[in-house]
Amino acid sequence: MDNRARTIQSVTIWGAVCNLVLSVVKMAAGIWGRSAAMTADAIHSLSDLISDFIVIVFNRISSRGSDKNHDFGHGKFETLATLAVSLLLAWVGVKMLVGSVSNIKAVLGGEELEVPGTIALAVAALSIIVKEILFQWTYRVGKKVESPLMKANAWHHRSDALSSVGALLGIGMSIFLGGKWLIMDPLVGGVISIIIVFVAVKMALPSLSQLTDASLPDSVENQISDIITAVPGVEDVHELKTRESGHSIIVSVHIVVCPDMTVSRAHEITVEVEKNLRAAFGTQMQISIHVEPSSDAA
Secondary structure, X not given: OOHHHHHHHHHHHHHHHHHHHHHHXXXXXXXXXXXXXXXXXXXXXXXXXXXXXXXXXXXXXHOOOOEOOEOOOOHHHHHHHHHHHHHHHHHHHXXXXXXXXXXXXXXXXXXXXXXXXXXXXXXXXXXXXXXXXXXXXXXXXXXXXXXXXXXXHHHHHHHHHHHHHHHHHHHHHXXXXXXXXXXXXXXHHXXXXXXXXXXXXXXXXXXXXXXXXXXXXXXXXXXXXXXXXXXXXOOEEEEEEEEEEOOEEEEEEEXXXXXXXXXXXXXXXXXXXXXXXXXXXXXXXXXXXXXXEHHHOO
């Protein structure tokens, strides 16, 4: 396992430990504090454990290099895991929204919920602090190592923090205001759940693009072309094809050179092209170059 994979593994394991402890504490506080909101929040934290498990398993797979069955490496396993985590996050958001709507209907129908204990309020505040710290840490490391999977998992921490915000508001208003203010808990939870679903969809779309071998944006392809044509001896570039596999960019391109050029010189040019591309896009970039004489260029 390389340094990048070990970093992802370490941060995720610490997050999983925190999620496990928080789930137990929240469940106890929900039961002893007679808080349905806190009990639901505990279940939400348990869903984060599933997300952590997905990251840990697929991170080990995606960190493997090329082998007989995977000539381009295992990068798409990370993409697949990112999509799975995003869909799980969307499911959590939808479940929260359904629960919020149900509670709103109950309150509007005249149903009165039991006033929760202060222990639930204290645990909700603790959860917000811990989960926001986990979000910031996980997201920053994910950004540093260029891991969409880590960033997706970070948003699971943020969704749990937002869920706890809703629980804190609902529990606090139930304790200190009571009456009609009971409806604020499901109202806040509903708004938060919509935000969570939006973030999940936003994260899932790039993963779907990668899994369907979508090309890189025009701006990136233009940058690649500019880097190639800047190498002395390259007259033109065509048949440029790009795609992503995890955090690796895969490029296939035809470069046009002088027809009188020796094979040795042409090889030197391709080496220079590869060096410049990897300097711009990372050493994990996979490059396939076909050399053509200008007289035969399409």
